[in-house]
Amino acid sequence: MKRIKNVKSPLLILIACILFMGCSKSSDPSPTTSASVPDVFKKMYGATSVTTDGTYITIKTNGLPDHTSVYYATNNTLYENFSGATYANYTFSKNPNVISSQTLTFKIPLNPAVASNHAATPMGPIGVSINGIPFFNQYAAGGNPVSNEIAGFDQWWGHPQQSGQYHYHVEPKYLTTVKASKSALLGFLLDGFPVYGPLENGKTLVTSDLDTYHGHTGVTTEYPNGIYHYHISADAPYLNGSGFYGTAGTVTQ
Ligand SMILES: [Zn+2]
Ligand SMILES: [Zn+2]
Known part of the structure; x- marks a missing residue:
């Protein structure tokens, strides 16, 4: 008996180590997803939690990109010198801001519905991408066109604002070329309607x-019965036009 035990113990330790390594391998934060959250929200891989009260979906994120950026502090492992192509071939010009961790809570309708008055999108977050980064609208600070800021977009076409909040105004290139695809679900606006990449049916x-809201109604992979959805395009206004199609939820930060 004793000899068998001695052989078994190192084996058990080895198996435990392999299991542990397998579980901790991913660098993505693991969202805690409650059972009643629809499957489509399991694509929010960058969220720290996704829950629902039956009326709203609550998505919490720390706003930290899961990709490299020239806007991370230089001692961060995800810091990388600018390389690659700027958006629309602008000459890259770094802004003075540094990415910092955020406390973002997006509360979006579980069952999105068209609004009678299509409210204008606010400055700041208007939605959330699958990696937990906020989407911003087509305007820069002060309501100026975002073309004033494009030269400062990093290699994945995002940038941080003054308080270090990283965001995307245009196609999130890391999602469309690395993590997902040009035709994939990329996130949701605050009204609960999904956002897709620029490519559809080839x-x-x-x-x-x-x-005028930068979307249309149709069948998507995640919504086989059809749904209103936004598309990101290469031309302005990129993501959203004249306001939300539906009634927007809230974001707190
Ligand atoms: Zn911006
Ligand atoms: Zn479509």
Whole structure:
């Protein structure tokens, strides 16, 4: 008996080590997802939690990109000198801000519905991408066109504002080229309607293919019965046009 035990123990330790390593291998924060949250929200891989009260979906994130950026502090492992192509071939010009951790809570309708008055999108977060980074609208600070800021977008086409909050105004290139694809679900706006990349059924959509809110109704992979959804396009206003299609939830930060 004793000899068998001695052989078994190192084996058990080895198995335990392998299991432990397997579980801790991923560098993505693991979202805690409650059972009643629809499967589509399990694509929010960058969220720290996704829950629902039956009326709203609550998505919490720390706002830290899971990709490299020239805007991380230089001692951060995800800091990387600017390389690659700027958005629309602007000459890269770094802004003075540094990425910092955020406390973001997005509360979006579980069952999104069209609004009678299509409220304008606010400054700051208007939605959340699957890696937990906020989407911003087509305006820079002060309501100026975001083209004033494009030269400062990093290699993945995002940048931080003054308080270090990293965000995307345009196509999140890391998601469309590395983590997902040009035709994939990229996140949700505050009204609960999903956001997709520019490619649909083999066609790259531009603003003139979409309605005034920058979307249309149709079948998607995640919504086989059809749903209103936004598309990101390469041309302005990139993500959202004249306000939310639906009634927006809230974001606290
Ligand atoms: Zn910005
Ligand atoms: Zn579509």
